[in-house]
Amino acid sequence: MSSIDKDTARKVAHLARIxxxxxxxxxxxxxxxxxxxxxxxxNEVDVEGIEPMTSVTPMRLKRRVDVVTDGDQxxxxxxNAPDAREGFFAVPKVVE
Amino acid sequence: xxxxxxxLTLAEARDGLRAKAFTSVELTQACLSAIDGAxxxxxxxxxxxxxxxxxxxxxxxxxAAGDAPAMCGLPVGIKDLFCTKGVASQAASRILEGxxxxxxxxxxxxxxxxxAVMLGKLNMDEFAMGSSNETSCYGNAVNPWKxxxxxxxxxxxxxxxxxxxxxxxxxxxTGTDTGGxxxxxxxxxxxxxxxxxxxxxxxxxxxxxxSSLDQPGPMTKTVxxxxxxxxxxxxxxxxxxxxxxxxxxxFEAMLTGDIRGxxxxxxxxxxxxxxxxxxxxxxxxxxxMLKAAGAVIRDISLPHTKYALPAYYxxxxxxxxxxxxxxxxxxxxxxxxxxxGDGIVDMYEKTRAEGFGSEVQRRVMVGTYVLSAGFYDAxxxxxxxxxxxxxxxxxxxxxxxxxxxxxxxTPSSAFELGAMAxxxxxxxxxxxxxxxxxxxxxxxxxxxPTGLDAQGLPLGLQLIGxxxxxxxxxxxxxxxxxxxxxxxxxAKWW
Numbered sequence: 181m182s183s184i185d186k187d188t189a190r191k192v193a194h195l196a197r198i199x200x201x202x203x204x205x206x207x208x209x210x211x212x213x214x215x216x217x218x219x220x221x222x223n224e225v226d227v228e229g230i231e232p233m234t235s236v237t238p239m240r241l242k243r244r245v246d247v248v249t250d251g252d253q254x255x256x257x258x259x260n261a262p263d264a265r266e267g268f269f270a271v272p273k274v275v276e
Numbered sequence: 277x278x279x280x281x282x283x284l285t286l287a288e289a290r291d292g293l294r295a296k297a298f299t300s301v302e303l304t305q306a307c308l309s310a311i312d313g314a315x316x317x318x319x320x321x322x323x324x325x326x327x328x329x330x331x332x333x334x335x336x337x338x339x340a341a342g343d344a345p346a347m348c349g350l351p352v353g354i355k356d357l358f359c360t361k362g363v364a365s366q367a368a369s370r371i372l373e374g375x376x377x378x379x380x381x382x383x384x385x386x387x388x389x390x391x392a393v394m395l396g397k398l399n400m401d402e403f404a405m406g407s408s409n410e411t412s413c414y415g416n417a418v419n420p421w422k423x424x425x426x427x428x429x430x431x432x433x434x435x436x437x438x439x440x441x442x443x444x445x446x447x448x449x450t451g452t453d454t455g456g457x458x459x460x461x462x463x464x465x466x467x468x469x470x471x472x473x474x475x476x477x478x479x480x481x482x483x484x485x486x487s488s489l490d491q492p493g494p495m496t497k498t499v500x501x502x503x504x505x506x507x508x509x510x511x512x513x514x515x516x517x518x519x520x521x522x523x524x525x526x527f528e529a530m531l532t533g534d535i536r537g538x539x540x541x542x543x544x545x546x547x548x549x550x551x552x553x554x555x556x557x558x559x560x561x562x563x564x565m566l567k568a569a570g571a572v573i574r575d576i577s578l579p580h581t582k583y584a585l586p587a588y589y590x591x592x593x594x595x596x597x598x599x600x601x602x603x604x605x606x607x608x609x610x611x612x613x614x615x616x617g618d619g620i621v622d623m624y625e626k627t628r629a630e631g632f633g634s635e636v637q638r639r640v641m642v643g644t645y646v647l648s649a650g651f652y653d654a655x656x657x658x659x660x661x662x663x664x665x666x667x668x669x670x671x672x673x674x675x676x677x678x679x680x681x682x683x684x685x686t687p688s689s690a691f692e693l694g695a696m697a698x699x700x701x702x703x704x705x706x707x708x709x710x711x712x713x714x715x716x717x718x719x720x721x722x723x724x725p726t727g728l729d730a731q732g733l734p735l736g737l738q739l740i741g742x743x744x745x746x747x748x749x750x751x752x753x754x755x756x757x758x759x760x761x762x763x764x765x766x767a768k769w770w
Binding site for chain 2: 184188189192193194195196197198199200208211212214215216218219220221222223224225227230231232233234236237239241242244253256257259260261262263269271272273274
């Protein structure tokens with residue numbers, strides 16, 4: 181199928197929100213291509229009529245009543261934030 | 277003086293505590309001293325002696341009052357992947373530097389309720405992604421087994437857990453297993469490790485890698501200890517929607533050692549090309565031991581085995597890329613220093629580039645790629661369909677009357693740290709070749725040490741069981757353990 185070139189590697193890194201220096205892209209592209217070509221063995225398998233596995237054990241997820249069971253923990257929630265102010269998470273300006 | 281207290285098994289220590297032969301405070305101090313003297317192994321990366329002393333004193337009080345639950349007073353190590361309240365829990369990643377959870381994982385909470393004593397947090401591969409403990413932000417954990425001057429890997433990802441148990445720094449440790457991360461390091465260090473059925477132990481509060489594959493489990497010195505500790509770790513948890521609402525049997529009581537008439541399957545597809553003769557011989561000797569114990573040996577076929585590794589290396593990175601999206605520098609852990617004019621996307625990209633190591637970055641990007649538009653069906657959905665076929669192979673074999681499956685645990689004994697530094701990433705992935713099938717199918721699997729290779733390094737065999745039948749599986753493992761009589765210990769050099 182497809183091998184990963186430098187432009188694809190740059191695009192994937194951006195989609196993954198990981199900054200990769202321009203001069204590291206060729207090496208990254210090579211490694212990703214190696215992994216992807218390893219995956220391509222899967223093309224040998226006849227999967228006609230087989231549904232993708234979505235649940236590891238055949239059990240229905242539990243339901244519970246739709247009520248609040250927890251909350252009022254603002255301080256604990258913010259405790260580990262790199263930057264928290266006035267009871268909120270603080271981030272760089274998002275909207276001009 | 278008989279045995280040093282830190283060298284006891286869980287069962288021996290439990291019985292000694294109940295008989296008042298020693299106290300948990302003494303036992304805990306023996307472990308803390310052993311840890312202090314084992315810096316060279318780099319197994320414990322966050323030390324919690326204050327917690328250990330307090331829990332040991334509380335355990336002694338419980339025992340004196342006649343209330344001694346399963347793990348009461350027994351000192352253990354906890355893999356850094358488990359969130360422990362108020363104690364650093366950073367999945368061996370820079371991106372979680374400084375993170376101290378405000379909550380306790382369900383598994384550790386259950387163990388503490390059962391009286392266990394926490395000695396500290398254990399080294400591992402970053403986000404459990406690795407097979408040699410070399411991707412850790414804390415540096416390598418080192419195998420206590422050694423044959424010459426070289427330092428060997430304890431395996432991964434639960435490498436610190438394996439090294440700590442094998443070196444008698446703790447009586448037992450928690451591990452987690454996504455593709456073999458309990459069983460491979462157990463085999464590399466001559467200890468026992470079981471990955472339970474998916475859903476047996478709660479994943480709540482365990483830092484997520486690949487949610488449909490991850491399972492916590494015990495790493496111990498004996499099969500009996502694995503039964504004792506698995507009991508304490510197991511059970512339904514409403515906070516994990518995939519946790520099974522099933523009764524937990526008394527695993528230890530099921531260890532009779534009687535496996536007469538049990539059908540043990542030997543899958544021909546696990547006889548890999550180029551498999552070392554020693555691994556083949558180990559496997560053959562395991563077959564003979566189980567046969568001698570009265571089991572019926574049956575050749576079986578699991579035809580899609582070959583495709584387990586490529587399927588795993590699509591599914592696990594896909595789930596990881598989604599799970600690790602949460603590390604964005606906003607809510608916890610590391611945030612990159614920003615330059616003038618940097619916006620929020622710069623913050624995400626710089627934070628994740630600084631915080632994630634290279635293997636984690638690679639897997640997140642592979643996952644992003646296989647989930648991206650145009651490739652989702654070709655890679656991700658195809659891998660999930662192959663996964664269904666791998667599971668069906670096992671279902672059919674169990675339906676035909678097989679009780680457990682015997683395979684090698686690893687393709688080799690422990691290798692030298694650094695030996696794979698320049699290898700293709702895929703070469704490292706081959707370590708998981710015998711173990712990933714079990715995660716893909718959600719089955720229980722246990723690694724049992726059964727011998728030494730020609731160099732004198734431990735080797736293990738794996739037994740794979742039917743879903744939810746860990747008790748029966750552990751009993752077969754117990755029979756294998758008794759027949760193998762593996763008692764070798766690493767000579768102390770650290």
